[in-house]
Amino acid sequence: MALSGQGLTPPAFVRLAAHPLRWRLLTALADSDYRVRELATRVDQPQNLVSYHLRLLRDGGLVTATRSSFDGRDSYYHLDLERCTDALIDSGAALRTKAAPSFPSADQQQARRIAVLFVCTGNSARSPIAEALLRHHTAGRVSVTSAGSRPRARLHPNTVRVLREAFDIDISGQRPRHLDTLAGQTFDHVITLCDKAREDCPEFPHHPRQAHWSIPEPAMAGDTDQAGYPAFQRTAADIATRIRHLLPVLAATNRKEGPP
Template sequence: MSPTGRGGLPPFVRLAAHPLRWRLLTELAASDRRVRELAARTGEPQNLVSYHLRLLRDGGLVRSARSSLDGRDTYYRLDLDRCADGLRDTGAALHPALHPAAPAGPAPGRIEVLFVCTGNSARSPLAEALLDHHSAGRVAATSAGTRPQDELHPDAVRALREGFGIDVSGRRPRGLDALADRRFDVVVTLCDKAREICPSFPGQRRTIHWSVRDPAAPGTPEGGDGAFHRAAADIDTRVRHLLPVLAATGPTATGPSEDPR
């Protein structure tokens, strides 16, 4: 089963997404069955069930074999290995981190990642610290702000220390101007405002945007340090799933950056 089918849709999705075919798959996951049994269990006409069984068989998800008792009868069975392959390929087609064999991250020193928000006091420092933490030095992470604050927000510092055992108390916000001559492979904006004004950098291959609400903004749900813990957890999930993307991005290139906006 190839990773993608017509129009880029993974074959497993194309086959299994149909309501009747999904019902047939679930029935066959429990037991091998004959057509008339499947028709009775689904409440659908036998000719319609046979049609969809043929599609599933042609797609490799279902097999058939003659009954050893009555050679005129046929039993259908689910090919669990092919289903597992299809689910794996479907996950990988959606996001590389969903592949069971997804690499943990790129080789040391190969990937330069910049995280950008407005003040560089909470969201982007959180992302920088968490990528450093999860990549174990395999990625060079940096953060900056379009309008940097004077210091990191104390609740952001606390969220990293309490939630992940990471100490960033000695760090200070920096502005994008200080990085004008730096090369970055991947630039990630975490602020909707920053996304609109963030410049491109030499060698940039990929631009990503994470729309993360400012935990310090008035009216933020949960308020106070609860909002910072929530933001840190959200960013942590995104960072962990970013690692396989970075592994696939490769080292700095001189071509135009990819911007999926």
């Protein structure tokens, strides 16, 4: 019997994600932003073939690309997890569940908490925002630090402002720190938030899980509040979305890790 009627055509997300190579690209990008040649290596396929399928994913609105701030000849690809989960929640959950993550209570905490380090160049905007938001969402149940490869003298005023106005978080007393001050410390996750910091980030002991979020420097948008502050708002919103999808990953890490 022939099939007919509405609802029999798979949603666009399913049609895009069902292809084995595209699904591998989506799952890779669920962990980190990557350049096309890095994706080609990860999926062990020719770069031109990977580029073709990335274009289809971009056309479908599931993947975006931004020019690298470190090398303008490169682009970083980023998976829009919000769009994936909104488009098809069941398939989106296979990439990253939106269920509330389960962390131990204060009385159940293990001897060593999961440790996360956020890195950008100046440690004055992107990484402090990520640090503050993750600490806020985990209420001390995750050890969170941020640092810079070339830290500035102080936090950007709009960093303090956007966290206070959008999230009611006050980090006005915080100061940027240098990566060198963390030598010898152990981290479970190291996340770089700018392209230059990714190139400068040193090796850490115990081989932490590493990811990259290619986020433009909001301070470059302009010197005036009219031009500059909206960039900080966009940056904070982007980081907040990424943090929300990071929480289940950290919760899964927490369940796997036992006391040292």
